[in-house]
Amino acid sequence: MIPRRVSLIFFLLFLVPEIATVSALIMARPNCTETCGNITIPFPFGIGTGCYMNDWFSVHCNETTADSPSRAFLSRINMEVFKISLESSVVRVNSPIISSGCSGRGANLAINMTGSPFSFSSSNIFTAMGCNNRALLNGIEPEIVGCTSTCGASTEGKENSYCSGNNCCQTTIPSSLQVVNASLGTPEHPINDQGRNQCKVAFIVQEKWFRNNISSPEVVQDMQYVPVILDWVMYYGADIPEGVTLYSDAKNSDAMYCDPPMNLTSGRSGLRTVTLYSNSTICSCNWGYDGNPYLPDGCTDIDECKIPRGNSCSGMTKCVNVPGGFKCELDKAKITFLILGAATGLLLLLVGIWRLYKLVKKRKNIELKKKFFKRNGGLLLQQQLSSSDGSIQKTKIFTSKELEKATDRFNDNRILGQGGQGTVYKGMQADGMIVAVKKSILVDEEKLEEFINEVVILSQVNHRNVVKLLGCCLETEVPLLVYEFIPNGNLFEYIHDQKEEFEFSWEMRLRIATEVARALSYLHSAASIPVYHRDIKSTNIMLDEKFRAKVSDFGTSRSIAIDQTHLTTHVQGTFGYLDPEYFQSSQFTGKSDVYSFGVVLAELLSGQKPISYERSEERRSLATHFILLMEENKIFDILDERLMGQDP
Structure with missing residues (x-):
């Protein structure tokens, strides 16, 4: 294990940004450019000849106009760099999306990093999207890595369901993977014939980024690249440029640590040349030091005494910095000052802080309210x-x-x-x-x-x-x-979670159905501007203190012109209630609300859920089940057994 830099100092550095000015850390070789845009390029990476360890660590900085920030690329593998971490030995880069049958996308670029110090980190995941898409990673035989996404399958009840097989699938990648070239096609025995000529994509992506940024397959449609994490190590051999070596100053030998360990031998000018027992290593600065362990004197001592709250010296002691830490010594002058001025100073400080706090808080609240008002539309x-x-x-x-x-x-x-x-x-x-x-x-x-x-x-x-x-x-x-306030909850609870002491009678169900129908009639025909609700379902029908129906949740509703017959939108709604014609055409009409209301009526009659896996696949939808019973002349078989014996 590589010892990690400390937590205390790192925590203080994070909390107190001002201390970043205590000492300017040198991360690149002398006379080499250290940044590209807002990206730090630390050695062994570098920009320009003599600034990197070997060609694999060469970085090209694409300097663009003032209106567009500069972009960094790893020259050998031509991947855009977002961040380089010496502490974790990883680099975050852009990786291309491989596609098939997609208009507007360029040629697919395979990634081959064989022989390089880079490999895909286990924090990435292989992802494929598209209807009936069978994606496989090529060139990693004898291993077989891939997944198959289907289309049309229900995702109800699945965690992270948008990438659990329906139009999107994921699988882990092999360790130390360096070659990425995916083949995309249709499964040999697809569930249906959809997706043969539709757009299919596959890519390796940072799993954390995917979870936080991709909420549905549609989000990826216009993307050409996704971020990935590459692990890297230092390889030593014939490809080391002449004159490029790693050094560790003898007097600072306790400042760094390498894994595998380094064999230090005397060099000129009191320096020690690094030679490895194996052909690779990873180094880091020890506790109390910060900087670049791959540079001569790269790990410099942190002066904890100059960092606010960076040491535990207090009261009658003063901080004295020592290599790799600090010590506390008695401060006589401080004792005198504290005795004479503590009371007055503390009082003035508290008054000043309180007034400043009140002023800042007042201004901050005013600005926050303005900001929230604009952001919230x-x-x-x-x-x-x-x-x-x-x-x-x-x-x-x-x-x-x-x-x-x-x-x-x-x-x-x-x-x-x-x-x-x-x-x-x-x-x-x-x-x-x-x-x-x-x-x-x-x-x-x-x-x-x-x-x-x-x-x-x-x-x-x-x-x-x-x-x-x-x-x-x-x-x-x-x-x-x-x-x-609607005190009696929603209709779904009374249909499906009814308590024995409450009788949900035929008369009550009929009255609720009538009231919902009146509300829909008003929205469609009597309101000043006709409104399509677009999400009629039993959970959106509330019951007041007299169990009168109240239609709620208009977040997806749309108003239309009086002479307009339909609304063309992205399909939204709840499975089981969704109008099939609307699902196929994306044209929502007043009849689509009526269809959803019909499913609610079927719920009221049957006491069954709109989608149920207890019924056969053919009758899984309550609407289909109802229609089949009508065709079989068995319509009374659907009635809720709690209604049997009641007068209609």
Whole structure:
């Protein structure tokens, strides 16, 4: 194991950026360029002749215009460099995406690093995307590495389901992998005939980056490269340039450590030339030292005495720096000063800090509120609400203090429910009114449009069977919506999780169905601007204190012109409720909402879930199951057994 540099000093360096000016560390060879753009190029890497260990570590800096930062490339393998780490012996680079049948993509470039000091790190993962895509890594025989992605398979209930086989698959890569050349094709026995001529891609990618940045296969469509992590070691042999050696100053021999160990022999001018027992090594600076262990005197002593809170000396002692550490000695002058000035100094310091803290906090809060208001779409929201026939007057703008107090600072005990768009809390206003406060997730551009869309639509909707929007708050980190409080949960719970002491009668189900139908009729035909809900399902139908239906969750809804017959969008919705015609054509109509409502009616009649693996594959969809029973003249077989014996 290579001893890692300390935690205490590294932690202090991270917390106190000012100490970076204590000493300028030299990372490149003398008279060599140390940076390319904002990327540090430490030896054994280098830019220009004589600045790198061997050709494998040669870096080309593509200096572009002032408006575009310079870009660094490893010359031998022509891969763009993002970061070089001496401590971890890794380099983060761009790796090309291999494709087949994709328009607008260049020729596929194989990667061959055989004989180089570089190999793909185990922190990467092999990924393939596309419908019915069978991707294999070539040139690593006898090993077989690859995966197959299907199309059309359900991903319900799978963790990280967007890359668990449906249009996306992943597998680990062999250790010390240096050759990447993937073949893409269709499986011998695909589940269906889709995807034969569709775009297929494969690539090796940093697994952590993929998890944090790729939420669906569509995100990769316009990308040509993805980041990967390469491990590297120092190889020594015939390819070392003449005159390039590693040195360790004899007086600083405790400053560095190499694994495998180095054989140090005397050299000229008191230096020691590094010779390896094996043909490779990795070095690092020891505790109390920082810098580049591959350079002469590269590991320099850290002066802990010049670093704020970098040492434990305090009170009546002073810090004295020693190689690799520090020691504390008694400071007589400090004792006198502390005795005479401690009380006065402490008082003045506290007063000054308190005033400064209050001033900074006040300014910071003002700037934060402005920043959040803009980021949460405040300007766009004002523009849209101002053109909605004065409906902005009906929407109250709440302050963050009001909603924090109402929800007990968003206490977990106040959570009413959680979903893909955020968390809903129960709140009590100062006048005693109970409300529901929806705290959206951290919004990207797409989620921001959904949030603004929900405010605009609900501000123009006024119907007894539609959840009423009371107001919103935009000055917090995440946007907040305030609705009327609906105390009895959602319809899904009463259909599928019914308690024995509660009788969910035929009459109640019929009344709820009627109320939802009235709400949809209003949205489609009677509202000032027709609205397509686009996500009608039993979990979005709330029940008030009298068990009256209230349609909610308008995050994906869209308003349309009165003479418009359909809406062409990316397909959104919930499987089991999704209109098949809309799924195939991407054209959403009022009939698509009606189809989803029909699935809710089937739920009310049957007490069964829209998608159930307890039914046969042919009848897995409740809508299909219902239609087949009608064709078989067995429609009464679908009735919920709890309804049997009740008068319709």
